[in-house]
Amino acid sequence: MDELIAILEDIHPGVDYKTCTTLIDDGILDSFAILSIVSELTDTYDIEITPVEIVPANFNSASAMWDMVCRLKKQ
Amino acid sequence: MRDFKALRAVFFLVLCAAFTAALNFAFIPNSVARADLHRVSTETYDDLFIGSSHSHSDIDPLVVDRETGRKSTNAGMPSEYLTDSYYIVKLACESGHRPKRVIYEWDPGYWMTEDMAGNNPDSFYLRFPASLTKISYFADKIMDMKWYYVLEPWSEYRNLFKNIPATVKIKLGKDYRNYGTADLDTDVKKYRPEGFAYFSKGTETDSFSNVLSFDRTKVGEKPLQYFKKLAGYCREQGIEFTVVTLPVPRETYSALLSSFQDAHDYFTGIAGSLGIPYRDFNDLSDGELDRQVLNYRDYDGHMSGELAEKFSVILGKYLTK
């Protein structure tokens, strides 16, 4: 998860990813940022993220993203 | 609690209606349509003239009657399009005052322009007495207009706010209550009985540019459609239907000769195909009627009262045959 937070800070700095849970709802991450994150996560964790996964529930917080990564790794 | 809310809502609507009625009363002026439509729906005539502003100024029913020995009235008005004429005839019939004959004055220019919502879309609809005809007219022409023209007809006259005191005074007066048009008289136009507008002499010499040159490719679908409807309706009701074109100034006629000839051919064709008698009075010679533009108000062909009375004799003689 720390690795994930490092990725997020690299792509979109200036946000407290440890505590924020409204990254999508508050418009902090826009589509460009999301896709950049997806691209990094795909490469780093060797997973496939389809459009279906791009929902606020999976991206509103760093922990939600981590849950998604873990789930996709198992598939 | 719910009933109280509903009652409140109804009261609000009543309030809106009251404001609307007050605004209508204050803004909407008298018009000749009010008088014409009242006459047509309350008195029975042998002959009913319908058409445009030309018939309005060129046909004196009393003069015509002296020739024909019948009783006629003039319900032709400025901005009266065929849709309106159709419903005027329907109104006469449906209110129990079917005429024996309808004479439609065909002005080529009116068939090339559309009766758009703008200056007086409601002017005929508003003046229709409450009747089934009014409902059909509404469904046919008014319903598709912008809703605020329909719900708030005073909006069309909102620029006349300076006239409000005068309008209110007229509407509270006896003449208005008796469907009179005395308040509509001006320096140049005085209303005579049976819907005839008597214009004083004095041509607007710069009015040539307003004359529409007939172009049969520009004839709209609607006028032809309603003409056929009108002809059919008259046939159904056993009403004799005839069409005339009123003579324009000699100067106008010769300047736009080919266009007038085309108009003549065009309408002769239409009338012929429907078996309707058509008389184009543009064939009147100078000996029969002095068609100098000086005897008209404008190059478009609105006659002075003096000329109109002379013409009405000719028209009366024609209608007697």
Add this chain to the structure above:
Amino acid sequence: MSFLSAKFLMFVAAVALGYYIVPKKMQWLVLLAASYLFYLSAGVKILLFLLFSTFTTYACAMALDLTGRNAEEASRNKKKRKFFIFITLLLNFGVLFVLKYMNFVLELFRPGSDPVNWILPLGISFYTFQSVGYVLDVYWKRTEAEKNPFRFALFVSFFPQLLQGPIGRHSRLAAQFKEPHYFDLTRIEHGLQRILWGYFQKFVLADRAGVAVAEIFTNYQKYGGLTDILGVLLYSVQLYGDFSGGMDVVIGVAELFGITLDENFRQPFFSVSITDFWHRWHITLGTWMKDYLFYPMSLSKWMSRFGKRCRHVFGKKTGRILPIALSNIIVFLVVGIWHGSGWKYIVYGLYNGILIALANLNTPLFDSMFRITHINPKSRGMHVFRIIRTFILVNISWYFDMAGSLSIALRMMRDTAEKFSFNVLKDGTLLSLGLKKQDYLILLAGILVVFVLSLFRENGHDIRADVDKKVLPVRWALYLLLFFSVPLLGMNNVAGGGFIYARF
């Protein structure tokens, strides 16, 4: 049937009456009948297109449902399912393409060819997108396939949104059509409020501004400089009043039936960037593009291959952004084309797409600039600067949207710069555009009202709740004022005058 006519109001009233009289289980049938009646009033031939779209997308969703009852089955039938999608997209977008763009394409390949008189069925751009979106949602299991063809037909044809959107999502609409809706005077009041406000913006602001816009853009050779700028600014007013006002009417009408449609506008002129603008203007088109084109394209295999190559050539940061930027440009190209056929629309789309792409590619650069200049990017001043900058950029894009063609748009832009002079403010030009002095005053007053209300909303105020809290006489006074301002100030003698987006 025009949304502006008395007939439409009578129609809505009649439908509402039927809706609240019938048993709750039949309410959706009333809406279905009303929607088809509404569409039928436009012509039987045109109805056939709607039926075609409805049938093909319904059939496709059913096929997807039958071949993907679980993950294993879906995986087994992957090729078949992809084929169903492909055929459905081809048929629906194919029809849209032929009707809307065939003449443009023919002209490209055979200049001087006679344009064919294709009919453009009302709302085809909207219902096609809505029904195709549904098919893709079923494919991605974001929504259940609708088994009842008539319920599905209602989703596609629901009359308030049929002509100009908002582009709805099945997951949000279908459930609403199934719920019972009880008559509630407060809801009716709210719906009517919204409808009235929409009509005000349309009749008083949009139609009025539109007179001068038409004059300036039609007779562009006569004008230039400040007059063109005025034209473009008034076009902002016209487009917003017309489209957003139109949405208020649409959403308000739906509200009368207890149906909540998605919002399409969110104070767009307070946007801080072009990206932000497209999150606030024609929102449902933006989200449709994002969910059904942008994300799928960006996450596709070929795009990720392209991404790998970019990272190799340009480095990690730029390489990561480039494929997204490319997708974005393609998406906006489609947005541009959606607006119409012609080079100017292509440029309009690309203009927006490239600006967004550049902004994202240059984010690191901007960040360093802020650091070096010690300017606080989150300060109020920067916020206002961004709003004004975005407003200017958006208005520049209107040249492409409103001008008759791309060459005219470019010519007008050149004339704006070359013929610039303050004299037009004094020499009577402004009063020769079809508007009188009082019209400008009415526009100014109206814009001020809209601005103030937008500012309140932007700051989180719920205007409707504020109005609800007012005592009855004040509420009634507001309603009467709003209601009578329409006949008092509505622009008369407007040729045509229908909603702009209803012809898409």
